[in-house]
Amino acid sequence: MKHLSAGQTAELRSELEHALSKLQKSLVVSDQAVRPVELDQTAVGRLSRMDSLQSQSMAKGLRERETVRLALVRDALKRIDDGTYGLCAACGGEIAFERLMVFPESPTCAGCSG
Numbered sequence: 001m002k003h004l005s006a007g008q009t010a011e012l013r014s015e016l017e018h019a020l021s022k023l024q025k026s027l028v029v030s031d032q033a034v035r036p037v038e039l040d041q042t043a044v045g046r047l048s049r050m051d052s053l054q055s056q057s058m059a060k061g062l063r064e065r066e067t068v069r070l071a072l073v074r075d076a077l078k079r080i081d082d083g084t085y086g087l088c089a090a091c092g093g094e095i096a097f098e099r100l101m102v103f104p105e106s107p108t109c110a111g112c113s114g
Helices: 006-033 046-082 097-102
Strands: none
Touching: 006 046, 006 097
């Protein structure tokens, strides 16, 4: 982490902790959105059921993306703690501060992420 100043690291940690909190809250909400859709035709019309199924499918996709991002955020916070944050997991080179500001959980540099 030598290429990142203490202030930069603190700023990035704050961003990651904020993202972690936001993702955890979002996953709680999305648990409700992915619950099974009621198939009782007397309770819901066919088009409403189709809308519900489509919404559920989109919620599942969002949940999957959020779960992946949550793992990346937790891993980034762990790398800050062990002193390897800001170093590319693929090549070992430095990850630019600008890249980390946009994508603070990034485990790789721009060259290796392509």
